[in-house]
Amino acid sequence: MPTINKSINISAPVEKVFAYVTDPTKLPEWFVGLTEVTDVTGSGVGQHNRWTYSMIGIPFHGESKITEQVPNQRSVSKQEGGMVSTIVFTFAPHEGGTKLDFDVDYTIPVPVLGKLAEKIVFKRNQREAQLSMENVKERLEL
Secondary structure (H helix, E strand, O other), X not given: OOEEEEEEEEOOOHHHHHHHHOOHHHHHHHOXXXXXXXXXXXXXXXXXXXXXXXXXXXXXXXXXXXXXXXXXXXXXXXEEEOOEEEEEEEEEEEOOEEEEEEXXXXXXXXXXXXXXXXXXXXXXXXXHHHHHHHHHHHHHOO
């Protein structure tokens, strides 16, 4: 299972970063590849939504559920469906702003993409994860 780890410092309060990153309706604004989030129900632990994610032009559909959440510190979600993953966001005060960590463990759908594409897709996913973090920074430092 590939793992991606990214961090970024954002000149915005932890509360603002946490509220933005954990709002599923905002995800398509900044999370590269995530094209749609629908059917959001609940809040905090147990919150659920449906999503569409595009990887190298191939759409995947699935569901996400928050399995752990400590306000302004940590949020963990599990994704199932076309892709299986666990996403962890960690938020910490840093130099008057926020240090945001993004960790994801996921399964590349090898039967769909093929073994040869696996390394290429992993490198692209790393770049897209970094771009996603930069998108959060850009939107919150206005």
